[in-house]
Amino acid sequence: MKKLAVPFALLIAGALQGCSAGPxxxxxxxxxxxxxxxxxxxxxxxxxxxxxxxxxxxxxxxWPARPRTNLPPQQFSHTYYSEHYWPLPYVCQDRESVAxxxxxxxxxxxxxxxxxxxxxxxxxxxxxxxxxxLHLQYILHVVPPERRAIYIQSxxxxxxxxxRTDTVNLAMAKCSQNAGEVMVTIRDCQQIGRPAAxxxxxxxxxxxxxxxxxxxxxxxxxxxxxxxxxxx
Numbered sequence: 001m002k003k004l005a006v007p008f009a010l011l012i013a014g015a016l017q018g019c020s021a022g023p024x025x026x027x028x029x030x031x032x033x034x035x036x037x038x039x040x041x042x043x044x045x046x047x048x049x050x051x052x053x054x055x056x057x058x059x060x061x062x063w064p065a066r067p068r069t070n071l072p073p074q075q076f077s078h079t080y081y082s083e084h085y086w087p088l089p090y091v092c093q094d095r096e097s098v099a100x101x102x103x104x105x106x107x108x109x110x111x112x113x114x115x116x117x118x119x120x121x122x123x124x125x126x127x128x129x130x131x132x133x134l135h136l137q138y139i140l141h142v143v144p145p146e147r148r149a150i151y152i153q154s155x156x157x158x159x160x161x162x163x164r165t166d167t168v169n170l171a172m173a174k175c176s177q178n179a180g181e182v183m184v185t186i187r188d189c190q191q192i193g194r195p196a197a198x199x200x201x202x203x204x205x206x207x208x209x210x211x212x213x214x215x216x217x218x219x220x221x222x223x224x225x226x227x228x229x230x231x232x
Contacts, residue, residue, distance in 0.1 A: 051082035115151040117191035126163040151187040
């Protein structure tokens with residue numbers, strides 16, 4: 001009897017948990033799976049189950065109250081695996097999501113930085129202004145190569161957009177030998193900020209209306225106070 005106790009215990013454990021090296025010993029079917037219990041396909045299906053407590057309905061309440069999955073529970077070996085290596089692999093997914101978000105924000109920032117807006121063009125003939133030429137040189141010579149691209153604010157007129165693109169390509173050919181390697185793209189956007197001429201006009205108006213920073217003399221202030229005191 002003692003010799004049969006160990007194999008019998010192993011058979012019971014295999015029936016309860018599932019055979020780790022092939023189909024189960026008994027004709028047991030998993031109602032939550034279409035695969036044969038213990039097969040490679042069955043284990044692959046069970047390995048995809050998420051860890052954690054399952055949400056159940058009992059005595060009129062949902063246990064636990066927090067949102068949880070209703071999928072079948074993990075196998076014991078998979079539960080041990082999840083607890084042993086926690087928080088892997090989920091921490092890697094969290095880090096990747098943060099990295100993707102930061103890269104998206106960085107890429108959009110460089111897109112704004114390398115855009116030629118309406119203020120960089122002469123609205124009459126769509127040629128680059130002096131500020132537009134300087135900004136183009138900044139893009140070609142200062143911006144890192146991996147971020148180097150030229151975006152042009154669209155005028156929503158295909159003919160004017162073509163004129164702006166030709167102007168930028170011609171200006172690039174004059175100031176850079178590698179102009180053909182820089183991509184030029186029309187972009188639907190709105191300019192951020194305001195032209196330098198407008199800022200200068202606002203500053204000049206502000207400075208012209210500042211009162212003189214002078215205090216009245218002591219005699220004038222004394223006479224005014226005496227006059228106010230002698231008033232009947």
